Amino acid sequence: MNIGWNDNAPIYRQLKDRVIGMMLDGALKAGDALPSVRQVAAEYRLNPITVSKAYQELVDENLVEKRRGIGMYVTQGASEKLLASERERFLREEWPAMVERIRLLGLNVEQLLRTSQPRGAA
Numbered sequence: 001m002n003i004g005w006n007d008n009a010p011i012y013r014q015l016k017d018r019v020i021g022m023m024l025d026g027a028l029k030a031g032d033a034l035p036s037v038r039q040v041a042a043e044y045r046l047n048p049i050t051v052s053k054a055y056q057e058l059v060d061e062n063l064v065e066k067r068r069g070i071g072m073y074v075t076q077g078a079s080e081k082l083l084a085s086e087r088e089r090f091l092r093e094e095w096p097a098m099v100e101r102i103r104l105l106g107l108n109v110e111q112l113l114r115t116s117q118p119r120g121a122a
Contacts, residue, residue: 030075030076031074032073033072062081
């Protein structure tokens, strides 16, 4: 994990979001082990409690499971669950603002589709 922290959110939340991003993009799959709390804390100079808090939220959301004595592992279906919740959040929170912006700019469906095609596509 290559991490650059920002001041806009707590570090545990940023760490949790990075792990979620890795699950969504396939870098972490069901059954994969997360790096240990100690390893992450040492590598990124974080308090182990900060890392534990991020990991515990993932456990609370059933995205990760604790296996006593051996570590934390991505649960079966975690990626699908995340994708479904991210789609729902996008449609509920982000899409309405985009629709309003499109309306204000006077854009139409044809213009949007034309500009979203990869360059060189027919």
